[in-house]
Amino acid sequence: MTQTGENFPKLNKAQIAWRAAQDIEDGAYVNLGIGFPELVAQYQVEGREAIYHTENGVLGFGQAPEKGKEDWDLINAGKKAITLKPGASFFHHADSFAMVRGGHLDVAILGAFQVSQNGDLANWRVGSKGVPAVGGAMDLVHGAKRVAVLTEHVTKDGKPKLVEKCIFPLTGVGCVTRVYTSLAVVDIKDGRFVLHEKLPDISFDDLQAMTGAELTGKDTAGDLITPDLAD
Amino acid sequence: MDKSIASLSDAVAEIDDGAVLMIGGFGGSGAPIELIHALIDRFKATGHPKSLTVVNNNAGNGKIGIAAMIDAGMVAKMICSFPRSSDPRAFTEKYMAGEIELELVPQGTLAERIRAAGAGIPAFYTPTSVGTELAEGKPVGEFDGREYVQERWLKADVAIVKAELGDTYGNLTYRLAGRNFNPLMCMAAEKTIAQVSHLVEPGAIDPENVVTPGIFVDGVVEVSNPQQEEVLVREGAVYE
Numbered sequence: 374m375t376q377t378g379e380n381f382p383k384l385n386k387a388q389i390a391w392r393a394a395q396d397i398e399d400g401a402y403v404n405l406g407i408g409f410p411e412l413v414a415q416y417q418v419e420g421r422e423a424i425y426h427t428e429n430g431v432l433g434f435g436q437a438p439e440k441g442k443e444d445w446d447l448i449n450a451g452k453k454a455i456t457l458k459p460g461a462s463f464f465h466h467a468d469s470f471a472m473v474r475g476g477h478l479d480v481a482i483l484g485a486f487q488v489s490q491n492g493d494l495a496n497w498r499v500g501s502k503g504v505p506a507v508g509g510a511m512d513l514v515h516g517a518k519r520v521a522v523l524t525e526h527v528t529k530d531g532k533p534k535l536v537e538k539c540i541f542p543l544t545g546v547g548c549v550t551r552v553y554t555s556l557a558v559v560d561i562k563d564g565r566f567v568l569h570e571k572l573p574d575i576s577f578d579d580l581q582a583m584t585g586a587e588l589t590g591k592d593t594a595g596d597l598i599t600p601d602l603a604d
Numbered sequence: 605m606d607k608s609i610a611s612l613s614d615a616v617a618e619i620d621d622g623a624v625l626m627i628g629g630f631g632g633s634g635a636p637i638e639l640i641h642a643l644i645d646r647f648k649a650t651g652h653p654k655s656l657t658v659v660n661n662n663a664g665n666g667k668i669g670i671a672a673m674i675d676a677g678m679v680a681k682m683i684c685s686f687p688r689s690s691d692p693r694a695f696t697e698k699y700m701a702g703e704i705e706l707e708l709v710p711q712g713t714l715a716e717r718i719r720a721a722g723a724g725i726p727a728f729y730t731p732t733s734v735g736t737e738l739a740e741g742k743p744v745g746e747f748d749g750r751e752y753v754q755e756r757w758l759k760a761d762v763a764i765v766k767a768e769l770g771d772t773y774g775n776l777t778y779r780l781a782g783r784n785f786n787p788l789m790c791m792a793a794e795k796t797i798a799q800v801s802h803l804v805e806p807g808a809i810d811p812e813n814v815v816t817p818g819i820f821v822d823g824v825v826e827v828s829n830p831q832q833e834e835v836l837v838r839e840g841a842v843y844e
Contacts (some may be wrong), residue, residue, distance in 0.1 A: 428711055428712075429630040429631075429633070429781055429784050430630075430781055430783055430784050431781050444780065445632050445633065445832050445833075445834035445835055446633045446634065446779050446780040446781060446782045446832065447633070447780040447781050448630075448631060448632075448633050448781055448834070452631040452632070452689070452690070452834070463778070463780065463781060463783050464783070465715075465783050465784065465785070465786070465787040465788055465815075466630070466661075466711070466712075466714075466715035466784050466785050466788060467715045467716055467718070467719040467788050469712075469715070470711070470712030470715050470716060473712055474712060474730065474731065474732065493735075504687050504688065504692070504695070504696050504699055504700075504706070505687075505706075505708050506685070506686045506687055506688045506708070507685055507686065507708055507709075507710050507711070507738065508685050508686040508710075508711050509685070509710065509711035509712060510710075511710040511712075511713075511732045511733050511736060511738065512710050512711060512712030512713065512732045515731035515732055515734070516712075516731075542736065542737050543735060543736045543737075544736065545734075545735070545736070546734060546735035546736075
């Protein structure tokens, strides 16, 4: 655990990913967004088996191959080399997104610039400058049975990432149901942020002060406890 | 029937100025590098084809393939989901200079628009992009209490794809994750040319294993031991 600028304890990325992994059930079909969410696969709960989907047409991929053993025809959506697990399959892009949009995926876990209290997600661009790129994010948020987000609770300069209304361009409207942050696990229910768990060393009021919209669930929230993990 | 084509230059001879050209692949996987480079050769020798609209998931990487087409000045417009890569300089420079047009399409919508064209379905409704800037100007319909955006089919004049096995009837198989957009693009183009690593006689591919049936393919050209885009980019290869 590390300290925030205001000396609050916070979870590192590995710990946030670990916490998200605890909610992935045995037998789940899972899509992990490029980057930070990919860490979740490292903390799959023992005794449970998840099958990982990647947009470019693979179900059942495993870890990266050893360096030098890459076959660059076998990659994930992040263009990284992968390996296959027994029982893997290949399919074309339309079938891949039929799995997504058709409601066949159990969980999609994505990163975020901002999440609003009604579950809107902004994670694809922060302004109108530069070259826009969307990839499969807009498809994923409207397909998986459960869409969760991994994120720092606040930005590097201390601004809330959980907000009343996203100011960045939206990826999807009303799509996120749970947010795993560096300080808390927050559910989105009926247009409100409902605290599910928070770090025991942070008071509800301190957490509210770092959240850009009203937090409910003060009396029902549990403790967010993770093992010590190196980032 | 024999759909085999003797050379790469013959394979790309009938792509016209202003054509909508689908190019298979996702990143470097399944990208028909030799067909792309043959097209660049033709452009350098004749000035044609120019002003192409290229459909691909990405917009080129490094100094080869689609990036080399963009650098050569053959591409007027990209239709793609993710015009970024480990080295997106070619597209980024032209885009920032206003010299290339971009139609940005969510990846699943791009795949389904291509599939719809191949299946003869002019439009469809999808939940993807509802309420976002990529849905602006598109009709929205409500079905069973939920909003969906209308998207139109995406057809091409020509598709160039990469396959593993191909027979002289045009039946194709793919290698690993190199399948991606390739089978869809075969369906959506007026004319589809496949480069195959192994050209075989009809019957050599088990019918159970055919991924793209030959009805979707017009020409097959053999490229043994094809180059792989990602490997070339990592080597710093340049195609000029």
